[in-house]
Amino acid sequence: MRTGDTAQLIDMTGLEALFGALHERDYTIVGPTVRDGTVTMAELETAAELPWGWAADTGPGHYRLRRRDDDAGFAHCAGPQSVKTFLHPPRARLWSADRTPDGVTTTGPEPPTKRYALVGVHPCDVAALAVLDRVLAHGEHPDPVYTARRDGTLVVTAECTEPGETCFCASMGTGPAATGGYDLALTELLDGGHRFLVRAGSPAGADLLERLPARPASPVDVAAADTAVQQAAATMPRRMPDGPLPELIAANRESPHWADVASRCLTCGNCTMVCPTCFCVSTTDVTDLTGEHAERWRQWDSCFSVDFSYVHGGPVRASGASRYRQWISHKLGTWHEQFGMSGCVGCGRCIAWCPAGIDITREAAALAGEPS
Amino acid sequence: MTTLAVWKFASCDGCQLSLLDCEDELLAVADRVRIAHFPEATRATEPGPYDISLVEGSITTPGDARRIHEIRAMSRILITIGACATAGGVQALRNSADVAEYASVVYARPEYLDTLATSTPIAAHVDVDYELHGCPIDRGQLLETIGALLVGRKPDLPEHSVCFECKRRNNVCVVVAYGEPCLGPVTRAGCGAICPAFRRGCFGCFGPAERPNDEAEAALLESTGMSGPDIERMRRLFDPGTEPVGGTS
Numbered sequence A: 001m002r003t004g005d006t007a008q009l010i011d012m013t014g015l016e017a018l019f020g021a022l023h024e025r026d027y028t029i030v031g032p033t034v035r036d037g038t039v040t041m042a043e044l045e046t047a048a049e050l051p052w053g054w055a056a057d058t059g060p061g062h063y064r065l066r067r068r069d070d071d072a073g074f075a076h077c078a079g080p081q082s083v084k085t086f087l088h089p090p091r092a093r094l095w096s097a098d099r100t101p102d103g104v105t106t107t108g109p110e111p112p113t114k115r116y117a118l119v120g121v122h123p124c125d126v127a128a129l130a131v132l133d134r135v136l137a138h139g140e141h142p143d144p145v146y147t148a149r150r151d152g153t154l155v156v157t158a159e160c161t162e163p164g165e166t167c168f169c170a171s172m173g174t175g176p177a178a179t180g181g182y183d184l185a186l187t188e189l190l191d192g193g194h195r196f197l198v199r200a201g202s203p204a205g206a207d208l209l210e211r212l213p214a215r216p217a218s219p220v221d222v223a224a225a226d227t228a229v230q231q232a233a234a235t236m237p238r239r240m241p242d243g244p245l246p247e248l249i250a251a252n253r254e255s256p257h258w259a260d261v262a263s264r265c266l267t268c269g270n271c272t273m274v275c276p277t278c279f280c281v282s283t284t285d286v287t288d289l290t291g292e293h294a295e296r297w298r299q300w301d302s303c304f305s306v307d308f309s310y311v312h313g314g315p316v317r318a319s320g321a322s323r324y325r326q327w328i329s330h331k332l333g334t335w336h337e338q339f340g341m342s343g344c345v346g347c348g349r350c351i352a353w354c355p356a357g358i359d360i361t362r363e364a365a366a367l368a369g370e371p372s
Numbered sequence B: 001m002t003t004l005a006v007w008k009f010a011s012c013d014g015c016q017l018s019l020l021d022c023e024d025e026l027l028a029v030a031d032r033v034r035i036a037h038f039p040e041a042t043r044a045t046e047p048g049p050y051d052i053s054l055v056e057g058s059i060t061t062p063g064d065a066r067r068i069h070e071i072r073a074m075s076r077i078l079i080t081i082g083a084c085a086t087a088g089g090v091q092a093l094r095n096s097a098d099v100a101e102y103a104s105v106v107y108a109r110p111e112y113l114d115t116l117a118t119s120t121p122i123a124a125h126v127d128v129d130y131e132l133h134g135c136p137i138d139r140g141q142l143l144e145t146i147g148a149l150l151v152g153r154k155p156d157l158p159e160h161s162v163c164f165e166c167k168r169r170n171n172v173c174v175v176v177a178y179g180e181p182c183l184g185p186v187t188r189a190g191c192g193a194i195c196p197a198f199r200r201g202c203f204g205c206f207g208p209a210e211r212p213n214d215e216a217e218a219a220l221l222e223s224t225g226m227s228g229p230d231i232e233r234m235r236r237l238f239d240p241g242t243e244p245v246g247g248t249s
Helices: A012-024 A121-139 A144-150 A202-208 A219-235 A246-251 A258-265 A272-274 A321-338 A362-369 B014-020 B022-031 B062-074 B083-087 B090-096 B097-104 B139-151 B162-168 B174-178 B213-221 B228-237
Strands: A009-010 A028-035 A040-043 A054-059 A062-067 A090-098 A103-107 A118-123 A154-157 A183-189 A195-201 A281-287 A294-301 B002-008 B033-037 B050-056 B073-079 B129-130
Touching: A009 A012, A009 A246, A012 A028, A012 A118, A012 A202, A040 A054, A040 A062, A040 A118, A062 B174, A118 A121, A118 B213, A121 A154, A121 A321, A144 B129, A154 A202, A183 A202, A183 A219, A195 A202, A195 A219, A246 A321, A246 A362, A258 A321, A258 A362, A258 B213, A272 B162, A281 B139, A294 B083, A294 B162, A321 A362, B002 B014, B002 B062, B002 B139, B014 B050, B014 B073, B014 B139, B022 B033, B022 B139, B033 B050, B050 B062, B050 B083, B073 B139, B083 B090, B083 B129, B090 B228, B129 B139, B213 B228
Parallel strands: A028 A118, A118 A154, A154 A183, B002 B033, B002 B050, B050 B073, B073 B129
Antiparallel strands: A009 A195, A028 A040, A054 A062, A090 A103, A090 A294, A183 A195, A281 A294
């Protein structure tokens, strides 16, 4: 993977040049930056806006920015939103209709006005993109809102060299190393000068890399990058229980543990909203006061809402226990059956951003009978 | 043309003002409905019956309790607007106190008052067709409801938590990132998550969301440093019917 003959090395000038090259190609750059007391994904103009020298301390129901004693720009985790926000937007107008003398005319959805370059996305979130691709783009009925945004999106991943307290990508096989799904992969190196190992993962990435002020990476640099990523995997504090999770969930359908989780669960829906792969939406029709104009909007919805399972006179999942069980059963279990992959990438956002601090790895461990 | 009446009980008039605040849409509203009774806006009044009645305020006097039945009888669709009309309002704090004692402290001649011991929502007295929550109500929800009724569709009035709206508008969670107490996880959506957008915790003016987990919310508020009595006060401000949560303080 990280072979000496393909890996290049760039410094901070090279990173600025990457931003310049992306702007030249009319990409809207989305990357991590410090905003509202978090490192969050936002549209960026320059590499200077990256969160240099900032890290995030996370725990169950806990997120705080922390100043680092170095200048690392990609050593943060579990931000409040993922790139899902940009490709599968929280609200989207599916169509609008107007009454005209000839009947009714409809338009939409509007094509996106921006083409994104997602820069500094960690491998767990690149894996989440692959999940969204499978669900929203590669099914029998591709979602036009997602595919219009996803097609032509460029991905520059930043390998994870410092997992947070809530991370467990290593046990999900989605990180901390970048293994695919990217156009360019960066590995940040700090000792011996701030620099980045760069590898191309696609023709578009290779073309970009050719235009950057780069030099071939030395075996020492390559080894340093390897070590940093391996260390990240070795020091990752959380993990999912061993063994196949779909079987574990299926075997525990009637476990008393669901009621235990429900006693702590607010059913507020935060876990699903911050999850980079939760894709569920509901649609709403709106009309204006004249009654001559109607629109159909869709917005993120959640299996934690009672209305979400409302069919013919009542909700199928009325209790909090049934709703939590639904979420985890789909995410870790039936997702495999439905899409041939796990719905969980181990990013840890649902742990950090749960106001009640419910930890999916601990709940799974409890189901597996592991001591907590 | 559809006729609209606006009524007031014990309240601050803020929710009625939300209707007048619909400046950009007010002309469109006036094109589609005839405002037949709205003393806050005009002295001209037409006799009932009315197609739609918007009712603000809570029932706090024997006179109120009679008048709301007359209004119900004159209204095809009755919509309560705001925390007072839907939950009793801040004035329902009296429900767990001694009104006579309050009156003796506040008024020089309390015997002039003719008040009930409780402040109760409209739905405790008559059938209500739709409820718009909030202190004040959300302008968008009001227009959505009027627009929906005009074309004969169901208004979109979600019952899930405020957290949905926070995440949809990219607010950072004030509990997780700043340690602020917030009632958002147990509060009904509809405001557009205004307070958290300004880094303030939700104080629950829309009232409880569907099936709130009060025990878990109390534990969350405790984790931000609130005491048991403060938690009860926060919960009761807009949800006077809430029962004390045991075993957490």
